[in-house]
Amino acid sequence: MTQPTERTRLLPEVNQTPVFDTSINRERKLRVKQFQCCLCAIFLSILLVVLIATVAYSINNSEVPSDNSTSGITNDNETILILLSNTWPILDMRYKTQTLNDNTKWEKNLEAGRKALKEKDEIEKNAPSLPVHSPSYIHQKIVATSEKAKNLTRFGYIVEHATRHMYSENVSLPEFSKLCARNQMECNIFQKYRTANGTCNNLKRPEFYGVSYRPFRRALPPDYADGISKPRVSKNGKPLPSARSVSLMVHRSYYRNDDKFSVMLAVWGQFLDHDITATALSQKSNGSTISCCDSTAVTHPECFPVQLDPIDPIEKYNVTCMEFVRSAPSPTCCLGPREQLNQVTAFIDGSVIYGADEEVTKILRNFQNGTLKMYVTKDGRTLLPISDDLNDGCNREEQKTNGKYCFLTGRKLMNKFDLSPQKRGYFGNYNDSINPNIANNFATAAFRFAHSIIPGLMKLLANDNSNPEFTQMHKMLLDPFKLYTAGELDKTLRGAMNTTLKNHLFEGTDEHVKQPKMCGLDLVSLNIQRGRDHGLPGYSFWRKHCGLKKPTKFDDLQNDMDNESLRNIKSAYRNVDDIDLYTGALSEKPIEGSILGPTLTCLILDQFVRIKHGDRFWYENSQKPQAFTPEQLDEIRKTSLASIICDNSDNLTVIQAKVMERLNSRNDYVSCLKINRPNITLWKENFSYLALTGGSINVVTAEEI
Numbered sequence: 001m002t003q004p005t006e007r008t009r010l011l012p013e014v015n016q017t018p019v020f021d022t023s024i025n026r027e028r029k030l031r032v033k034q035f036q037c038c039l040c041a042i043f044l045s046i047l048l049v050v051l052i053a054t055v056a057y058s059i060n061n062s063e064v065p066s067d068n069s070t071s072g073i074t075n076d077n078e079t080i081l082i083l084l085s086n087t088w089p090i091l092d093m094r095y096k097t098q099t100l101n102d103n104t105k106w107e108k109n110l111e112a113g114r115k116a117l118k119e120k121d122e123i124e125k126n127a128p129s130l131p132v133h134s135p136s137y138i139h140q141k142i143v144a145t146s147e148k149a150k151n152l153t154r155f156g157y158i159v160e161h162a163t164r165h166m167y168s169e170n171v172s173l174p175e176f177s178k179l180c181a182r183n184q185m186e187c188n189i190f191q192k193y194r195t196a197n198g199t200c201n202n203l204k205r206p207e208f209y210g211v212s213y214r215p216f217r218r219a220l221p222p223d224y225a226d227g228i229s230k231p232r233v234s235k236n237g238k239p240l241p242s243a244r245s246v247s248l249m250v251h252r253s254y255y256r257n258d259d260k261f262s263v264m265l266a267v268w269g270q271f272l273d274h275d276i277t278a279t280a281l282s283q284k285s286n287g288s289t290i291s292c293c294d295s296t297a298v299t300h301p302e303c304f305p306v307q308l309d310p311i312d313p314i315e316k317y318n319v320t321c322m323e324f325v326r327s328a329p330s331p332t333c334c335l336g337p338r339e340q341l342n343q344v345t346a347f348i349d350g351s352v353i354y355g356a357d358e359e360v361t362k363i364l365r366n367f368q369n370g371t372l373k374m375y376v377t378k379d380g381r382t383l384l385p386i387s388d389d390l391n392d393g394c395n396r397e398e399q400k401t402n403g404k405y406c407f408l409t410g411r412k413l414m415n416k417f418d419l420s421p422q423k424r425g426y427f428g429n430y431n432d433s434i435n436p437n438i439a440n441n442f443a444t445a446a447f448r449f450a451h452s453i454i455p456g457l458m459k460l461l462a463n464d465n466s467n468p469e470f471t472q473m474h475k476m477l478l479d480p481f482k483l484y485t486a487g488e489l490d491k492t493l494r495g496a497m498n499t500t501l502k503n504h505l506f507e508g509t510d511e512h513v514k515q516p517k518m519c520g521l522d523l524v525s526l527n528i529q530r531g532r533d534h535g536l537p538g539y540s541f542w543r544k545h546c547g548l549k550k551p552t553k554f555d556d557l558q559n560d561m562d563n564e565s566l567r568n569i570k571s572a573y574r575n576v577d578d579i580d581l582y583t584g585a586l587s588e589k590p591i592e593g594s595i596l597g598p599t600l601t602c603l604i605l606d607q608f609v610r611i612k613h614g615d616r617f618w619y620e621n622s623q624k625p626q627a628f629t630p631e632q633l634d635e636i637r638k639t640s641l642a643s644i645i646c647d648n649s650d651n652l653t654v655i656q657a658k659v660m661e662r663l664n665s666r667n668d669y670v671s672c673l674k675i676n677r678p679n680i681t682l683w684k685e686n687f688s689y690l691a692l693t694g695g696s697i698n699v700v701t702a703e704e705i
């Protein structure tokens with residue numbers, strides 16, 4: 001059976017009847033659903049810029065919080081100057097790997113890898129799976145890993161164990177001239193549209209840069225306990241403090257309602273995140289989940305459960321261990337340390353909507369008027385299609401009552417890095433030497449900063465905005481079927497635009513302490529544990545990477561963190577180099593007026609610079625044949641998330657123009673009819689281009705750089 005993915009499992013053409021009505025592919029009047037892929041991707045890009053701009057806006061324009069005694073701010077100008085003095089994007093540090101090629105020299109290593117895979121498959125037969133619909137089950141299912149990823153990561157497993165064998169045989173690494181053998185791929189330089197999997201975007205590295213199903217980029221060499229794949233340990237060789245202890249000790253609840261932004265900012269952020277990162281998790285060879293906390297059963301080699309201290313508040317609920325399965329090893333073309341697999345394209349190309357490879361794209365499309373398949377509710381409204389897996393953790397009636405899943409950069413910098421959208425004209429800084437691939441640190445730590453701004457309660461607002469209802473965020477997230485009821489979609493949209501974000505940088509939810517029985521999972525612990533699983537070096541090394549002062553002792557961080565955070569960090573960790581990136585970076589004093597400290601600013605900026613400057617199909621680029629005309633670009637610039645929401649909601653008639661900002665007198669309701677929209681008639685397909693090339697394909701052969 002195909003594995004579900006969070007993104008899009010469609011009903012197959014025949015005979016699958018989930019709990020709810022199957023779809024009749026009917027078209028509905030809504031205009032936006034008919035957008036072509038490229039258009040939607042552009043809108044995504046613009047909205048990304050809005051997101052960054054919003055964060056950036058906060059960096060320069062927010063009021064300094066009144067309670068500086070706890071949060072403080074970092075020395076803004078000095079930090080910005082340090083950041084600016086880096087060469088951007090910041091150079092990745094290379095490290096040694098050994099090219100895999102047909103050379104039989106490696107065959108015995110690969111043989112050892114294959115043997116390890118067989119052994120794993122054998123152990124797995126007796127290792128338990130998780131109970132369907134337990135929180136961890138849902139977690140493993142929604143952190144979706146596709147069938148394709150599963151098969152690829154099996155090769156990753158072989159490579160990892162081949163590397164281990166090579167090391168154990170004490171084979172010395174010979175000098176190498178290039179990191180990996182590069183296959184040569186032929187690309188059509190006249191290709192007007194992006195490919196679904198990102199290939200041929202970069203003509204120098206057509207099958208690697210930005211492409212889906214490739215390993216995450218390493219900005220710093222990994223720090224594994226054994227140099228190959230075992231999760232990071234303390235500098236003194238002992239285990240690190242448990243991720244859960246760090247979560248409880250350092251990530252204290254520190255609520256301060258941020259009244260500037262609405263939950264829509266986070267909703268958008270997460271949507272964007274899913275366009276650029278999706279880490280493959282380990283699963284059994286038959287695709288089932290892996291349970292790690294049953295001490296009486298066989299332990300799966302990919303288990304890395306979070307240990308709990310006897311004093312943990314969860315203990316009283318008889319929970320002694322937190323489920324955690326490692327991310328799957330990515331196949332690489334080299335023998336070397338373990339890498340993780342990004343299942344999606346690094347470009348902001350709408351892969352979250354259309355799929356990140358050709359096969360998925362085909363499954364999703366109607367092949368009629370450029371429409372996607374949709375689910376049509378009884379009352380004729382269209383929603384996303386339903387998963388075809390009854391056990392995907394969501395697709396169940398009982399889930400309705402059983403929602404147990406519980407989880408809780410400044411304008412100056414933006415301008416400097418050309419991250420702001422142009423008001424007119426083209427963006428001229430495409431650079432084919434830039435590797436846009438998503439950094440492991442970005443997916444695993446830096447961009448997860450936003451987990452700290454999600455409120456526990458969501459407002460639901462009916463038409464007249466009176467009598468708000470409240471629902472717990474985690475319940476709402478796992479109850480998509482509520483949207484089948486007329487009015488619920490609009491209530492949820494209004495709620496997201498009218499609930500303000502939390503700004504608890506030193507994140508931690510009341511829930512993860514008070515209601516652990518409900519959760520069994522704590523997102524902060526997962527983030528920390530994930531960083532160790534991926535061998536992310538400690539926080540201090542990332543400071544150095546960003547040009548900031550690398551601490552050699554805890555007290556060196558006195559100016560960078562507030563007293564309480566530093567005190568807690570000191571009591572949690574033994575060595576300053578042990579501090580996890582997620583914890584250290586979130587504990588930094590924010591740059592004045594921002595919610596992000598310097599390390600997060602640096603890592604996030606670096607990634608977005610790469611995504612924009614390294615994308616040949618960026619909507620503002622002037623390269624032909626894909627370039628838009630200046631007139632088309634002007635139309636695109638009229639798009640806003642507000643107009644998209646107006647067009648796709650059921651009966652929303654008024655909206656604030658800046659939906660990611662709170663409704664207020666300067667951002668008040670306006671009629672949906674008054675919101676600007678692009679004139680899409682400028683996109684009437686021009687076939688003369690095909691006629692010009694006579695339908696023939698000009699091929700450029702990719703070179704090595």
Ligand code: HEM
Nearest residue numbers: 143266269270273277278279407443447448450454526530
């Ligand atoms: C209600 C809101 C959210 C929930 C419940 C949630 C939950 C999760 C969970 C369970 C994971 C996987 C944890 C692991 O096992 O390692 C995850 C990963 C992640 N989250 Fe969130 N998240 C939310 C919002 C956000 C937002 C707003 C952002 C960013 C703006 C974000 C960024 C990320 C990133 C980058 C990852 C790694 C994704 C990957 O590579 O697979 N999340 N989140």
Ligand SMILES: [Ca+2]
Nearest residue numbers: 275345347351
């Ligand atoms: Ca993408």
